[in-house]
Structure formats: C-alpha cells, structure tokens
Amino acid sequence: MQVVDRRLNPKAKSLGNRQRFLRRAKAEIREAIRDSLKSRKVAEAEGAEKVTIRSKSLREPSFSLGRNTGQRDYILPGNEEYKVGDEIPKPQGGAGGRGSQGSPDGEGQDEFTFTLTKEEFLDLFFDDLKLPNLIKVKLKDMKAPKLARAGFTSDGPPARLNRARTMRKSMGRRMALRRPSTAEIARLEAELAAAEAENPADPGRIALLRSRLEYKQRLRRTIAYIDPIDLAYNRYERVPKPTTQAVMFCLMDASASMTEPLKDLAKRFFMLLHVFLTRYYREVHIVFIRHTSTAAEVDEDTFFRGTETGGTVISTALEEMLNVVRARYSPGDWNIYAAQASDGDNFHDDMPRCLELLDDDILPICQYFAYIETAHGERFNDTVETPVWHGYTEIAQRRRNFAMRRVAAPEDIFPVFHELFSGENAAA
Amino acid sequence: MSTARKLPKRKGNLRPLFDGPEWSFELIRKVYDAMGEIALGELGLDIYPNQIEVITAEQMLDSYSSIGMPLMYRHWSFGKRFARDEAFYKRGMRTLAYELVINSDPCISYIMEENSMTMQALVLAHAAYGHNHFFKNNYQFQMWTQPDHIIDYLSFAKSYVAECEELYGQETVEIVLDAAHALMNQGISRDLRPRPRNVAKREKERAARRREHEEATYDPIYRTLPEITREGDAEPTDVQSEQRRLGLPEENLLYFLEKNAPKLEDWQRELLRIVRLLSQYFYPQRQTKMMNEGCATFVHYEIMNRLYERGQLTDGTMLEFLHSHSSVIFQPAFNDRRFGGINPYALGFAMMNDIRRIAVEPTVEDREWFPQIAGCGDPLGTLREAWALYRDESFILQYLSPKLMRDLRLFAVDDDAKESSLEVIAIHDEQGYRNLRRRLALHYDVAAQDPNLQVTDADLSGSRRLVLTHHVRNGVLLDKTEAERTLQYLAQLWGYRVKLIESDTEGGRVLKEHEALPMP
Secondary structure, eight states, X not given: OEEEEOTTSOSOTTHHHHHHXXXXXXXXXXXXXXXXXXXXXGGGGGGOOEEEEEXXXXXXXXXXXXXXXXXXXXXXXXXXXXXXTOEEEOOTTTTTTOGGGOOXXXXXXXXXXXXXXXXXXXXXXXXXXXXXXXXXXXXXXXXXXXXXXXXXXXXXXXXXXOHHHHHHHHHHHHHHTTOOOHXXXXXXXXXXXXXXXXXXXXXXXXXXXXXXXXXXXXXXXXXXXXXXXXOOEEEEEEEEOOOOEEEXXXXXXXXXXXXXXXXXXXXXXXXXXHHHHHHHOSEEEEEEEEESSSEEEEOHHHHHHOOOOSOOOHHHHHHHHHHHHHHHOOTTTOEEEEEEEEOSOOOGGGHHHHHHHIIIIIHHHEEEEEEEEXXXXXXXXXXXXXXXXXXXXXXXXXXXXXXXXXXXXXXXHHHHHHHHTSSOOOOO | OTTOOOOOOOOOOOOOSXXXXXXXXXXXXXXXXXXXIIIIIISOOOOOOEEEEEEOHHHHHHHHHTTTOSSOOOOHHHHHHHHHHXXXXXXXXXXXXXEEEEOOSSEEEEEETTSOHHHHHHHIIIIIIIIHHHHHHOHHHXXXXXXXXXXXXXXXXXXXXXXXXXXXXXXXXXXXXXXXXXXXXXXXXXXXXXXXXXXXXXXXXXXXXXXXXXXXXXXXXXXXXXXXXXXXXXXXXXXXXXXXXXXXXXXXXXXXXXXXXXXXXXXXXXXXXXXXHHHHHHHHHHHHHHHHHHHHHHHHHHHHHHHXXXXXXXXXXXXXXXXXXXXXXXXXXXXXXXXXXXXXXXXHHHHHHHHHHHHHSOOHHHHHXXXXXXXXXXXXXXXXXXXXXXXXXXXXXHHOOHHHHHHHTOEEEXXXXXXXXXXXXXXXXXTTHHHHHHHHHHHTOHHHHSOOEEEEEEOSSXXXXXXXXXXXXXXXXXXXXXXXXXXXXXXXXXXXXXXXXXXXXXXXXXXXXXXXXXXX
16 A cells, blocks of 8 residues: 655646636637626726636537436435325426436536636736737836845845844843853952951952952953854845836716716726736726816716716816826826727817827826727717817827727727737827 | 444454544554455455545545546546536535545545545545455456556547647647547447557557558658549448448447548547547446445445444544444435435445345345345355446346335336326335336436437448437437537538437337538
8 A cells, every 4th residue: 555645746737628628718708707897896897707608619518318308217215105106296397306317417507607817817808918018118117126125144234234133142142151241240359359358368268259250251251242143234135126006097078978878988998997007006096087178086986977067178187187196196106097088079279288288298207198089879980080089199190108099889998908008009 | 224323332442543633644554554454354355456645625626627537638628627616616515525536556546635534544444445346346347447557548648639739739639529528428338348458558659650651651642633432442332231341330429430430530530539438438437336335335334333343443533434424325305405316325335234134134025035145144245246246237126125115215206298297106115116126227227328329320432421310218309409519519520411310219210300510
C-alpha cells in the first residue's frame, strides 16, 4: 500500500477544459452579460459575475427514451396501503424523476448557471479590446517609482538609522550578556567605600569587593553599550507607484429633447466606461453633470431621471467640469476621463466657446474625452450633421484623446465602445 | 431497515488505533494494516495493491468533471461539468463524495483532506478493500476492462487528442468528439469480448504508423486523377453480402462509424475509437453499480464493526461512523419528498445482509426459495461467489428474497402514457414476489434500459444513406428533440444522409421516422 499526497499537485487541472467551455459559450455569455448590465447602476456593472445562459452550443444530446409515449413500470419502496389493481392519480408534470428511469442528464439542462471569475468576466467583456496608444503610455507612466518602507537592514546611511529599534536590540543584548548597569557599579563602589571606612577594616571583604568591582568594570568595558550588530536602519525599496485613482465625468444634456430611451443609451455607455476604468484604477470616482442652459453636478438618480426645460448650452457643463476638477480632482493626482452624451443640439453661438474650452483647458488634462451622440429610433443619415457633431469633428481629427460616435439603438453601444477604445480612434 | 443494530459488544481489549478527528499519513497506514488483517484474513477478500491519494476538495471537483478519471483528454463538456458542480458545491447544494476509486491496478483511491480520521477509515474500508475486491473479482470487470492498462491508455488518449488539436485545430477536433460523446451510449459491444487492449505505447505507434503511411503514400499526381469509386470493384454485390461485409445489423454505432464511415480521416477514426473504448470501459460499472456499492458498504460495515469489537475503535469513532453509514444507506419511501429512486447503497447493502441471514439462519420460506444457499453456514463464501459471478440484473433475479421485498415494502406500478392514472400491478405478497423481482431486475439491466438502436442498412455504393432502427419496446419512443440533435451529430460523422426508423419490436410496424443531413 502506498499513500501519496497529491494536495500540492498543480491546481486547476481542468483549466484547459474551462477555457474550451468558455470559448464554446462565448456568444451566449456575452449576450447574458449585456442583458444583465441593463438593470445596473453605472458603478455596479462589474458585479455581474454569475451568468445564466441558455445555450444551443452547450447541449449534449444523446439517444434517450421519451417520457410521453408508451408503457413503462416503476418499482417503488415504502408501500403503505396499495393493493394490486389500485389506481393512483399521476403526479403533476408526469412521473418524471422516478425509479431508476430518471436520467440525470436528460432534460431541463438547456439553461445553465455558473460563475465567472472577475478576470474571465472582464476578458469576455472587453474581449479583444485594445487600448489606445495614449492610454498605454499613460499606463506605463503609472509605474513611476516611489520609495516605500521595506523592513530593516543592518547597514545604511546614518540618516536612516532607526533609533528605537537599535536601542531595543542593544538593550536585549546587554541584558543577555549581563552587562552591569551604572547603578550596579555605583552600589559596589559604595559598598567598597563603606567596607574601607569600617573600623576595624576587614581586608578579606575589601579584597573581595574590589575584585568584584574590577570584574564588573571590565565587563562594562568589553561589552559595548551599542554594538554594530545592534544597528538597524530603515530600508526603502523603489516600488512603482501607480496613479490608482481616476475620476470619470459624465456629462449629459438634460433638456426635454433627451428622451428616456436616449438617456438609457447614454447610461449604458457610461456604465461600460466605468467598467473599463475600474479595470485599471483602484478607485474610480464618478461625477455626474447635467446641463440645460445652466449646468450642475447632481447625483446619479437625478442625472438619469430628471428632465428640465430650457435651452442647451454645452459650455456650461464643460465649465462646471473644470470647476469640479479645480476643486477636487487635481490632474496631478487623478486620471481624468470624460464622457459626454447629447442629442447633438446646442445653442449655436455656444459652439466656439465649447471648442475653446475643450482645446485649451479640458483635453490637455484629460486622458480621454468621448462624445457620443444619441438619436431617435432610426439610424443616422450621415448627411445630416448636428451643430455639435459638426463642431467636434475638427477637434476629433486633431486630438488623439478625443473620440466621437453616434449611437441609435442599444445594440450599437457595445460596438461603439469597442471602436472608441480600439487601436485607432478615427472619427466616423 | 433490518441493519439498525445496537453497538456490538466488545470482545477484544486491543488499544484504540486512534482517537479524535485528526488524521496523519502514519495513522492511515496503521489503520490500513489493521483492516487488512480483517479484510484479507477473516473476510477472505482478494485485492489489487492499493494506492491511496490524498487530495483537496478542488481536486475532487476536478476528478468529478473528468468522469472520475485521474487523466482525461481535454474537452469543453468537462469544463461545463466542473462549472456546474462547482456552482452546486459553493451554494452548498451538494456535498462531495468522501472518496473516489478507480478500477486500475494498482487500485487508486482518492481521499479528501477535509475528512476526519473516522471518515478516512471508513473510506479505506469502503474503497481500498470493498470496491477493490469487487473490481478484481467480478466477471464483468475481468472480462471487459484491463485495469493495468487503463491509466496508460488514458495518457495515450490525452496526448493523442492534444496532438490532434495541434495539427487540426481545437474546433475541428471538438466536432468529432462532440459527435462521439453524443453516441457514447451506443458505443458498446454488449456481447463480444474485446480483444486485449494494447498499451499506450503500442497504440501510439499504431496511430503514428497510420499517419506515416498516409504521408508516405501521398502522391499529388494521383490526387488529380478522378477518384475511382467503389462502385467499380463492388459492382456485383447484392445487398445481403454487402450487409454481411459490414457486419450488419450492428449495435455499436461508434464502432461501425470508425470502421465504415466513408468520409472520416484516420485521426478522426482514432478519436472515435478512444471514446468507444472509454464507453466500453465504463460499461461494467453501469451494470454493477448496485452490487458494487452493496459489496463496498457491506465490507466497510463489517470491517468497522470487527475493529470495534476488538477494541481498536473508540465509541466516539463508532458513533461518527454509524452516523454517516446510516445516511449512506438511507432509503426514503416513494412518497417522501427526498425520494429519488431506489438507493443503490441501500438495496445493495440490504441484499448482502439478507444473503448472510439466509446462509446462517434461514426461514422455511428461504429454504424453499434458495435451496442451494439456505443454511449453508458459509455466508462470506456465498457472498464472495455472488460478487464474482453476477451483475445487478442477474443478482437481483437470483438473490432478492421475499423477506427483503416485504421489508422494503416494494410495489410495482404501471405507467401508460395514454392513461390518466398509474396502476398498481404487483405488491409484496405471495402473488407478486416473482413479478416484482423480474421487473426490478429489468430496471437494472442496462441493455434493457438504453434504447435498442442498431445500424440496419448502409448503402456504400449508391446514395450512401445510413439507416438506423430503434426497436421500440412497449411503445416507448425516443425523445424527439434529443434524437434529432443526436442524429445530426451522427450525420456529421457519416457524411451523408442518415435515417432513423423507430419500429415496433413485435409487429415491425414503423412508428416514427427521423432524418438528418450533414451540414456542409
């Protein structure tokens, strides 16, 4: 007999199987993820790890006997009162799952629930999404080194000497080696003095005390108060310090022309952006700014629910955004992302002001500024240009961190997001 | 149940082998040896050498998903199973088995690190002695499996599939495996004894030779010539000789496809063969599930009790053991919410105990029903013989006693899809015993439970249409959607039109027809 400990064997033996399984179900899983996103808050998109799919490609059919035809029998235990010839009404839903007939892999398996790990979820979510070069550069910059405490070392520049720790070690060593304290020496000296002063003097005791004093003094000389081995220096290591926080500005036109469906489109876009950002930043703040002819920072519910009347002046939102940045999110410490959704309307005279703000103030501090234009039901006719679209086109061509897209239906969101962050972000 | 006994009296005064829940490798060895004295000495078991492997819960889930084998080729369906089991396990809807045992030589048993020492002891008795003895001695396993080769064969299969994936792409390999898995239950030869299976190395060489030959005989010039179809050579064959040549009718669909499917590449045939051999390997397990568990449960119960009688187990250990033992053999009644069919552990264990009772203290009834064993005084010899020579179906036919039927209060109901109610057709009384026993045995006959499908016609010269016949018993037709999906897979392998006829066994009347064409 042999007992083998296999517990330390490589884990996740079935990883290869799982990858095959996920590949197989990819289309369905992606759809399930997209469905589940609809009902979530912007910041909650990532909670969707449990996935239920109804999958054609995961079926494992086999020839099996049907339940609705012919004649069969069951042998059952626990008879209480039945006699031959008794009739028993059929249980609801047929006599399924009875006796040795029930095939565990038979029906009811088309729907299938399982849990994706966060990584798998995001990988599927972003799939082959490539980051724009700009962001790649930025992600590398995040690795700017920073000194971080990393324990202690026995050598180092005097400025890094850790006194508390050094003294603790020194004291421990002195106690262990029984180095006499000054008080102990003083006590001996006093005893010796007293012995010498005694009358008649006891030479034996004096000699004894003297030799003991001498011994203690020698100990004190040989055992250093602070020895090189006591020294403890703070140790620092250079660790790459990522800028771990990002703030995401959601700007939206709240005038009456933005209907519920259009807001819904915008919401999904914001959601996706948030998921994307949380993948790279430990902390992601969201600021919601809505505007009509004036702009204000609001909470999420108001942002998506409320409708206001009034004209549309986009530059107010941009200004509000700059105010918030100045007040709370210094560009040195925060990665700033902005996403703007609008139906393309703007007070005509306002466009130059918008472009100026974007060009001079916002784009220089933003990692990315994405503009999506939502439209009612029908798809866009490319020949019709809204004032905003017209105005932004020029910036989009010039600035690499500015992107714009048009979205008409929920199905458009995912591809749009894909394109926005794919290698080239040429405007449509 | 009749087995609810009190704690047996202690006769021996040996020291307990262990106390408390902690286990260690040393303790396992010690307990294993102590059990060996009883199992091999007193019970007369005959086992393969044992290899006990300690694994974690995650690894247990891993093995679950690859149908309990330590090695398996890669396939998405195993990943699916893993995902499902893991979800169940994490939600606490399912507990894991304490042990998993593989019919191999040496016999590999997996035990979980989470188990307490009592559970480890139970598992050792159950798997390393009980199942092990059954694997080694039952004729089904002796006839159909080569336990000393299975691990080698699996490792060949694994690397072969990986190699194919490398050469032809994952998706291409998957198409073949998916189809083969769908036909797995029709990949069994029920009557033939298979030729001794080759070891991995030989298999590999064979596969390599196939490919080499193909490469060596590859000739681009001949490729451009119009292909000579078989119509030329096989011109005068009449239908009958063609059928004979193909060995029709053939119940093993995978075998038939491997040998005769016109469009398959050699590597695809090899994949079919792998799935077919695996299916064949598991066939004895399906046929002896109840006996196998009954044997193992009987053995663990016997060993634990005898250890206790000798004083080698503490009272606490014994109570913990009895607790899990009784939940293993729990059989809820048909009207209980927990009822999920007859528990093979319960029936198996009850039958083993019943046989012992008949051998030692038979009643008048037993003498009449079982003249050859009643009162023979050698319960263990009788049991060992039964374990060796029967499978579930024949075992029930031979040994299920009227007393046990009464104890279990068995009754049979008839379910006719056309009727609105079920009818009780036999109960545990004088008139019902034989009827009940026959019907129950039939439920354990795998061949009678699987649909009876056969290849009945294959036209290799003309339309190349393949015809399957489902011999319908008692009017039970195939599940339509499942059958059509499976048929689609079959058509994919065959490469041409496939027809499935469901016909009455008695009258030969055609009840239903399905057809499938391969998708391009």
